[in-house]
Amino acid sequence: MGKQLKEYEEKTNELLAKVNDLEKKVDELQDELRIKQEKVVKGKELTKNLVEKIERLTSEISDDQQLLRENKKEKKLPEMPDQTSGASLLLPLTSKDKDSRSKEENHKLLNGNSGDLTDRRQRTQVNGKNLEDGNTGHLDTAMNGV
Template identity: 55%
Template sequence: MGVVGPPVSSHDGLHCEASKLWRKVCVETSVELQLLAEKWKLLLTGLMFQYIHGLAARGVHYLHRPGPTLQDLGYMILPELEEKEATSWTFHPFVYHSKRFYTVLLWRRILAFLVASQLLRIITFYSTQLPGPNYHCHEGSKLARLPPPESITEVLLINFPHGVIYGCGDLIFSSHMIFTLVFVLTYHKYGSKRFVKLLAWVIAIIQSLLIVASRKHYTVDVVVAWYTVNLMVFFIDKKLPEMPDRSTGSQPMLPLNIKEKDGKPREENLKLSNGNSADTADWRQRMQVNGTHGDDGNHIRSESAANGVNR
């Protein structure tokens, strides 16, 4: 009769799961930091442009001249809301069982979409200043006209956050819809939950109506944002290199242009990221993935077989 070992307690099982999760967190963090070390300049440029976009919106407020609200079909259909606004965001956890993307590379794409759309927006609202439809942009409001700045510091600080919330003149097209559509389109491509994708599009439509109803923007600002952002994302996404799909398990843990550190093989990082240990059985499995098959200790390269070379 075989010897029965001691039963595995639930405490040991929890400890094992916690150990796997910790290894996964460590490996994911290491990979993302290596990517960040390569791509930090592009990411920093995208983040800095967010400030430039806010600075441009603040600058056009100095040019704003209040006037009668333009005739707007959306205003005729939707009743005006009070001074409220709704915004919804969807975030993906950093560590997930079936993480399909690299966080640094994903944010690189998002910032590229945002910068391109915001650059077009700056050109557009500086070309023609329209009278703001919001309550604080009407004639008689102390925020409708800004006095000339007394110093360059006043301009650079953009009166944050008050100056961002109560801006006038940065209308065509909607910045709210830029952010919403960029995140919705990104999740639609890289997300895995069909229900969340559908919900995100529904929220984008609802937010479009709320923006018009709150008189934050004219209807044309929202309409232009819908086709401009979609077109910008479509064309820029074609120009950017496609991110490796990690959901199938066929892609390496690290991109090919990332150097190995600490002498750890890339396959070991892949196994650790999946919560498995790098034991002998895993080594044989990795050899098969790399094109090397093991048979009773004799290793035959599949590449030689594919080329018709016999040994």
């Protein structure tokens, strides 16, 4: 009987060790589950925040479009041109195009001076802005291109 008791104790110890290992695995799996549940909650919060932000931005865009329509009606402005096509015509397409102009030509283009002698007319300026009529108090006259 002593031999059977010893075998029984050994099997019991083996089973207890397996139970302890399984309990550790369960604890680890519960920790992983908790972490994943927290990530799901954060993901849902992020989704909610993004949807709210999209709705807010959509509303702002709608408001801006309405204001633009109202301003166009008041000022009878023409429709806005496609912004991509106009800008692309102003920029050089390649570095070769850019480099083909001299620094002086680029400077003249940037400053509105065409270099054409017929364009050297006197213009009225106030605070660096050209005016068509001279109905202001402080005027500075400047020759374009000089």
